[in-house]
Amino acid sequence: MIAPQDLTAIWVTFKLASISTILLLIIGTPIAWWLSQKPGKFKKITEAVIALPLILPPTVLGFYLLIAFSPNGLIGQLWQSLTGAPLAFTFSALVIGSVFYSLPFVVQPLQSAFRQIPQGLYEAAATMGASPKDQFFSITAPIAKRSFLTAASLGFAHTVGEFGVILMIGGNIPGETQVLSLILFEHVETLQYSRAHGLAAGLLIFSFITLYWLYSSDHFDALKIKR
Amino acid sequence: MSLHVNISLQRPSGFELDVDIHIPNRGYTAIYGASGSGKTTLLRCIAGLESAGAKDSIIFNHDVWHNQSQTLPCHQRGIGFVFQDARLMPHLDVSGNLKYALDRRHGNCGPNWDQVSQWLNLAPLLEKTVSQLSAGQQQRVAIGRALLSAPQLLIMDEPLASLDEISKNEILSSLEALHYHLDIPVLYVSHDLAEVTQLADQLIILEQGNVVSEGRTLELCSQLQLGVAHEEQAAAILVGTVKAHDDLYALSEIDIDGETLTLARVDIPLGENIRVRIPARDVSIALNRSEQSSILNIIPCRIDAIEPSTEARILIRLQTGNQFFLSRLTRKSVEKLALSVGDQVFAQIKSVALLSDRQADDHV
Numbered sequence: 320m321i322a323p324q325d326l327t328a329i330w331v332t333f334k335l336a337s338i339s340t341i342l343l344l345i346i347g348t349p350i351a352w353w354l355s356q357k358p359g360k361f362k363k364i365t366e367a368v369i370a371l372p373l374i375l376p377p378t379v380l381g382f383y384l385l386i387a388f389s390p391n392g393l394i395g396q397l398w399q400s401l402t403g404a405p406l407a408f409t410f411s412a413l414v415i416g417s418v419f420y421s422l423p424f425v426v427q428p429l430q431s432a433f434r435q436i437p438q439g440l441y442e443a444a445a446t447m448g449a450s451p452k453d454q455f456f457s458i459t460a461p462i463a464k465r466s467f468l469t470a471a472s473l474g475f476a477h478t479v480g481e482f483g484v485i486l487m488i489g490g491n492i493p494g495e496t497q498v499l500s501l502i503l504f505e506h507v508e509t510l511q512y513s514r515a516h517g518l519a520a521g522l523l524i525f526s527f528i529t530l531y532w533l534y535s536s537d538h539f540d541a542l543k544i545k546r
Numbered sequence: 547m548s549l550h551v552n553i554s555l556q557r558p559s560g561f562e563l564d565v566d567i568h569i570p571n572r573g574y575t576a577i578y579g580a581s582g583s584g585k586t587t588l589l590r591c592i593a594g595l596e597s598a599g600a601k602d603s604i605i606f607n608h609d610v611w612h613n614q615s616q617t618l619p620c621h622q623r624g625i626g627f628v629f630q631d632a633r634l635m636p637h638l639d640v641s642g643n644l645k646y647a648l649d650r651r652h653g654n655c656g657p658n659w660d661q662v663s664q665w666l667n668l669a670p671l672l673e674k675t676v677s678q679l680s681a682g683q684q685q686r687v688a689i690g691r692a693l694l695s696a697p698q699l700l701i702m703d704e705p706l707a708s709l710d711e712i713s714k715n716e717i718l719s720s721l722e723a724l725h726y727h728l729d730i731p732v733l734y735v736s737h738d739l740a741e742v743t744q745l746a747d748q749l750i751i752l753e754q755g756n757v758v759s760e761g762r763t764l765e766l767c768s769q770l771q772l773g774v775a776h777e778e779q780a781a782a783i784l785v786g787t788v789k790a791h792d793d794l795y796a797l798s799e800i801d802i803d804g805e806t807l808t809l810a811r812v813d814i815p816l817g818e819n820i821r822v823r824i825p826a827r828d829v830s831i832a833l834n835r836s837e838q839s840s841i842l843n844i845i846p847c848r849i850d851a852i853e854p855s856t857e858a859r860i861l862i863r864l865q866t867g868n869q870f871f872l873s874r875l876t877r878k879s880v881e882k883l884a885l886s887v888g889d890q891v892f893a894q895i896k897s898v899a900l901l902s903d904r905q906a907d908d909h910v
Binding site: 437440442443444445447448449450451457458461462 | 595620624633635636637651695701
């Protein structure tokens with residue numbers, strides 16, 4: 320029923336969103352932690368830079384990434400010297416682009432969750448012999464558990480919904496960089512409305528379910544704390 | 547010598563702390579002073595929660611906690627810390643909070659789960675969540691947690707300050723009982739003189755970041771030149787031996803350098819030493835022994851010193867045997883009775899409280 324090309328695009332999208340989400344959590348957690356601690360000189364700048372994708376047209380971000388990923392660009396050169404292959408128009412380029420694009424959606428919920436944990440708990444833990452690493456895993460992680468879930472879901476869903484950035488840096492190669500949103504656009508361009516309907520409805524339902532699940536788990540947690 | 551702290555700090559706010567103190571290896575040492583005197587800063591520096599200056603040093607036994615070349619982080623100092631607010635982990639229940647400490651024990655020689663649970667009566671609380679506990683119960687758990695981490699030094703920063711009167715007294719008696727069980731030094735900060743005289747063996751008095759006096763509580767609290775003797779809660783401590791029990795009236799008699807004091811029946815064997823606390827405001831003076839008084843404790847003594855306290859009040863230091871206690875009178879009474887140093891008078895003592903560091907005998 321679903322065309323093989325559409326299936327491939329769904330698989331590429333899922334792979335892209337999953338890998339990006341894992342990387343986002345690995346990169347976003349320490350950044351959010353650092354930002355949530357006492358205010359410092361570069362924090363306001365960092366916060367503004369991370370928040371840029373929220374208001375910047377994705378094509379602007381995509382344009383600069385395209386230049387940076389080109390064989391003469393900073394990231395492109397670095398990539399070529401490390402892997403021996405060009406970066407532009409590859410799946411890896413999409414992953415790097417997605418990480419930039421979705422970073423605020425992961426950093427912001429984590430940052431506000433970390434900020435709400437009283438500093439006094441860490442002091443108490445330190446007096447009981449907990450090292451900073453131990454404090455993170457025994458206090459921060461369990462208390463901010465739900466925010467990690469929120470951050471991961473938002474990062475994943477936002478990457479699935481990505482269009483402008485991917486259009487600029489992806490090249491729409493089937494099986495490599497052709498994701499759902501691009502193939503949907505292609506179907507509309509070529510007037511294949513029934514295939515477009517299937518994909519659009521699928522994305523709509525996926526996004527709604529994700530958000531509904533997030534809001535209702537919020538409700539569930541609030542109940543659990545009051546008990 | 548156990549803990550040696552030499553700190554001089556100057557904060558941009560103008561606050562200064564300049565102390566050089568030795569804290570002995572056993573017993574309760576209280577740091578007493580008004581708020582803003584630097585008590586909490588001093589404790590936090592000792593704990594490693596705040597950084598001391600480059601020239602400062604903190605040495606515990608033979609371990610360097612801080613000096614010019616190194617600073618040991620808080621989590622490696624092997625301390626227990628009880629904060630004014632309990633700071634229990636909100637995502638763990640009571641037994642989870644206690645296990646948190648137990649899992650990270652500093653050493654092997656501290657009290658075990660059953661002992662701590664019994665001393666602080668924690669068993670009924672174990673299954674509860676932190677939000678189900680009253681402030682007093684939270685503080686009991688916090689003390690239990692600090693003990694279970696098997697510290698080499700226990701630090702308490704005004705642990706009773708944010709509690710109501712009932713929980714305060716309950717925890718105060720737990721702390722007194724602990725005094726008997728623990729063989730580690732306890733550093734106790736408070737601005738409440740009643741608490742301090744009840745608990746502390748040694749007293750360090752801080753004023754505006756400087757140590758104005760340090761020594762045994764017994765001696766310091768009856769010295770007229772110190773501020774502590776002039777406070778509303780001022781009290782003296784006397785040491786005596788249990789002489790007799792009167793089961794008919796549920797009273798006990800204690801011998802204080804040849805004089806007898808009567809107090810509510812105590813469960814302490816004859817011949818044992820005990821300490822009692824006599825508040826200055828509960829001692830009045832008579833020139834003759836009044837036979838028709840409801841007051842049981844009337845003992846002859848000598849006026850050792852007289853010191854004006856406020857416009858209306860005068861503080862008198864009385865001597866019985868080799869010990870001293872205080873009486874706070876109005877200036878009017880002192881003039882009416884024409885009291886002067888060296889006079890032989892009778893002290894009428896309205897209340898005598900046992901300092902219960904021996905009440906927990908049956909546990910040991």
